[in-house]
Structures are given as structure tokens and as C-alpha cells.
Amino acid sequence: MLLVLFVSFITKAQVKTDITPETDNYIHGYVLDNMSKSALPYANIYIINSSVGTISNETGYYAIDITNFDDDDSIRFQYIGYKTIVLGINELKSSPTVYLNEDITNLRETLIFGDAPDAEYIVKQIIRNKDSNYRNTCSKKTSFIRERYTNDIDELKFDIKKNSIEELNEDMAVIAENSIPRHSTSYTDFLGYFYMSDKQDDSVKFKTEPIRVVSLKEKNIAALDDMEKIFNDLFIGSGEKEYWKVRTGILSQTLDIDDESDTTASDSVPDNQRKMSYYNRNISNKLKYSLMDNKDDWEFLYKTSRYKYTIMGGTSVNGVDVYIIDFAPGNSGLYQGRIYVSTSSFALVRADYGYAPNKNGKDFNMFGVGYSENRFYRSIYFENTVDGYALRYLSKRDGASVSFRRKVSLLKKRKRFLFDKTLKEIKVGLNISLESESSFEILIMEDKAITHEQFANIKQAENMDVIFVDQFDDSLWKGYSIIEPTEQMRMYKKHDVANDGEE
Numbered sequence: 001m002l003l004v005l006f007v008s009f010i011t012k013a014q015v016k017t018d019i020t021p022e023t024d025n026y027i028h029g030y031v032l033d034n035m036s037k038s039a040l041p042y043a044n045i046y047i048i049n050s051s052v053g054t055i056s057n058e059t060g061y062y063a064i065d066i067t068n069f070d071d072d073d074s075i076r077f078q079y080i081g082y083k084t085i086v087l088g089i090n091e092l093k094s095s096p097t098v099y100l101n102e103d104i105t106n107l108r109e110t111l112i113f114g115d116a117p118d119a120e121y122i123v124k125q126i127i128r129n130k131d132s133n134y135r136n137t138c139s140k141k142t143s144f145i146r147e148r149y150t151n152d153i154d155e156l157k158f159d160i161k162k163n164s165i166e167e168l169n170e171d172m173a174v175i176a177e178n179s180i181p182r183h184s185t186s187y188t189d190f191l192g193y194f195y196m197s198d199k200q201d202d203s204v205k206f207k208t209e210p211i212r213v214v215s216l217k218e219k220n221i222a223a224l225d226d227m228e229k230i231f232n233d234l235f236i237g238s239g240e241k242e243y244w245k246v247r248t249g250i251l252s253q254t255l256d257i258d259d260e261s262d263t264t265a266s267d268s269v270p271d272n273q274r275k276m277s278y279y280n281r282n283i284s285n286k287l288k289y290s291l292m293d294n295k296d297d298w299e300f301l302y303k304t305s306r307y308k309y310t311i312m313g314g315t316s317v318n319g320v321d322v323y324i325i326d327f328a329p330g331n332s333g334l335y336q337g338r339i340y341v342s343t344s345s346f347a348l349v350r351a352d353y354g355y356a357p358n359k360n361g362k363d364f365n366m367f368g369v370g371y372s373e374n375r376f377y378r379s380i381y382f383e384n385t386v387d388g389y390a391l392r393y394l395s396k397r398d399g400a401s402v403s404f405r406r407k408v409s410l411l412k413k414r415k416r417f418l419f420d421k422t423l424k425e426i427k428v429g430l431n432i433s434l435e436s437e438s439s440f441e442i443l444i445m446e447d448k449a450i451t452h453e454q455f456a457n458i459k460q461a462e463n464m465d466v467i468f469v470d471q472f473d474d475s476l477w478k479g480y481s482i483i484e485p486t487e488q489m490r491m492y493k494k495h496d497v498a499n500d501g502e503e
Helices: 002-010 089-094 119-128 170-179 224-236 276-289 453-459 488-493
Strands: 026-033 044-047 051-055 062-065 074-078 085-088 098-100 139-163 183-196 204-214 242-248 249-252 274-275 307-317 320-329 336-344 350-353 364-368 369-385 387-413 423-451 464-467 467-469
Touching: 026 089, 044 062, 044 423, 051 062, 074 089, 085 089, 085 098, 098 274, 119 307, 119 320, 119 336, 139 170, 139 369, 139 387, 183 276, 204 276, 204 464, 274 276, 276 320, 276 369, 276 387, 276 464, 307 336, 320 350, 369 423
Parallel strands: 026 098, 204 467
Antiparallel strands: 026 062, 044 051, 044 074, 074 085, 139 183, 139 423, 183 204, 242 249, 242 387, 274 464, 307 320, 320 336, 336 350, 350 369, 364 369, 369 387, 387 423
């Protein structure tokens, strides 16, 4: 919440390619369950005998580029637990909606699986065999990534209680309060290459080579820009023994002012670029989820006593026989969902799960601060290769309700013997409540093993070019394979500054 008033005013997010865009020639459609007609999100879609492919989005919608293919070429639609279907491009042009039928084998009626062991035993084997099942090699991954953030502010009120910072006044707080959009959406779409090292002693294990980066963020609002400049000037103008801190009640935190605030113009990041190092840290941290090391996110694998597991049957995925296991909380588990586990290696092939009904993540409300993690969904798929299983796609969606009703002070202090002296202070009563959502999706379209020497020779640029847009623009992605946007994302448009933050 402190970001709303202070930090957002002082921090700013800081191509070579062998892929060439072609003309617009796509098939657009939906992948649906044949019985229920419900969407099948993240279905795998490939043009046979090619490296061209995509996945359906969270609503089952897909788009695939057929520029370099003929009507007699075929496209394969694959969804775990469903019968794979192959359709000609000519068929799909006239009828692009694809219906898939369930394909779940009763283990009691087949000899392929034999006698199925206990479901909980199978789940326990996933972690025990994790290190041997998943590929750990130097690799080059052709990837598409989409990050989205939305905020819906229900209440926003700034009330200045005390102020000795002459550059700020009550009118500015009122203007800022009226200027901040009550609903906002931002996203970044990235297409490019990721290079990953398997050497633990490498100081850099993750490198990026962008092909195209497109981002939508809210327009700069003049009143907030003015406040950002004031805060920048205040922080940069601090003396050698001076520092800033935020305090609420007995809690306080010294602000770690970014050294980039004091860089020269030649060192600053241009408006149409972002720092590559920041983006790398962001993406590599999100991809750590796929390692299955986080015991909170993967609670149902580590704390099996909290869950009830049911073997629903079996199916085959790319020639691998798998158990289909549903799980739900027993006494204290958080999640419910379905996993697909190899019958031979116990590798987790796919997982789809979220909070069980009436379950939340972190949830507290005390001393005027409320926070409830009320939305959580994960879908992940690993594809078997000659070197082991490798990540093919990942979708993470999270949401929270946040409220903050407290007095917050921003203070400028000077260090001295015994007690530091307060030079300036602004105390503001904050009344804020909002709903926040974030999502992260990655589709790995091609995954090639490379040598460590090749990895070491990759030279990463300091910054990456970004195309900023006011609204999703299909023309920017002609000839590229991406995850289709949802209708809400496609229709969303930046707020008009002239409307003072209102749509």
C-alpha cells in the first residue's frame, strides 16, 4: 500500500532474430469438451511435421499461423485425458471450433497398467524421483511470455495529518486521489530466446535475447508525474548522513534509494527500453515454480497427509502411460485439482489445481491492515524428451483483497550520536481497499540443448527495446506464434488522462 503514495512516485521499471514475421494468415477457433462444451484451456496445438505450434488460452481460444502451409497439411490437437485429433487445414478453415472426447482408461479393465498402487504412494514418488526425471542441461528455449496485472480500487482516500515538507501540500494529495484510476490493467508480452546454464558455479545462469516485446501500461498522469519529480528531487538531494524512512505505528523501514536515481543521462534507460537484468530476475524467479521446490505452492506433493487422493484412471501422453489422480483437502490442505503421473518413472507430466472451496492463502486483518490471498490457479505441463522431462508451458494466476487504514509517515532523518534528528515529515491517513490480480503464462515453442561454451558466448544486451501500446494490436504479432489474448485483454484501452483517471 505504501507503493500507492510513495514508492510508485520514485521507482520506474527499468532485436537480433532469425524469426521473420510473415503476412496475416491465421486460423482462429476454440478447443472445447465435446460433452459439456466447456473450454479446454492450454490445449497443445501443432502443425504436423513442423515446429509451428501454440496452446489455447484460458478460455480455450487459439490462433495458429498457417502462412507457410497448404490446405492438405494437418494440425494436431492434444489435451491430456482426451483423445488426440488431427484435422486438415482445409477442414479447420470452414469449421475452426474443435471438440475433443475424454480418453480415460479404467485401470481395473486393462493389463497395460496392471495393479495400480496406492494413490498417495504414487504422489510421494514424484518428489523422490524429481531430480532424475527432469532435464538439467544447457538449453536455448524459444518462448512466449505474457504477464498481466489488474487492480480494482474500491476505496482511496488520502488525509494529510501533518506536513513539514514545503514542496508538498494538501491540494496535491486531493489531485492525486482523484487522478489514480479506479480500474487499471497492464501487461507485457515477450517473444524471444532464453538461455539456461546447468553449471551451479556460473555467476549468470539465465540470459535473454528478445525478438519482440510489447507492453501496455497506464498513461502518465500529469499530477502524479509532478509528485514523482518532487520525490525524486527530495531523495536525490539528501545529504551524506541523511536518509528517508517510512513509519506506521511502531513499525518503520528505511528506504533503500536506488542508485539509478543518481545516474547520469548517458546511464539512464530510454523511455522505449527496459533494463534486461531486471526482466531476467523477474522471469527466472517465476520459472523457479517449475522446479517443484516451493513446499507451499506444491503442498499436495510434500504434505500428503493433508489430502485425499483418488486414481481416476489412466491415459497416454506422447507415448507415455500416466495415472490420472484427483486430489482434495483432507483435514487442512489448501488445494484441489488433478495431476497426471508417469506409470514408469513417476514423473509429474501435468498438474491443474487451485484453492479448494472456502480455502484461502495468507489471510489476516489486524491493526487496520487486511490482506487475503483469495485466488490461486496453476497449470503446468512437462514434455518427455530424450534427456528427460522439460517444461512446455506454465500458467500462474493469483489474486488478493487488500485494505489499509492507518496513518503513515514519510520522514527525512539525519544520523547523529544517540538519536537521529527528524528534518522533515509528512504524515498521511491512508484509507485504501482494492482487488488485485496477476497472471504469468509461458509457452516454450522450441527447446534445444546447447553446449556450455555456446551459453558462455551469448552476449546479453544491457537494455531491451519495448513497443508501448494503448491497446492490444494484432498487427504487431503478424507471423509470430503467441498465446491469444482474452477478449477482456483485447478490448481494454488505456485511460484518457483528460478524464482525470476515469474510463
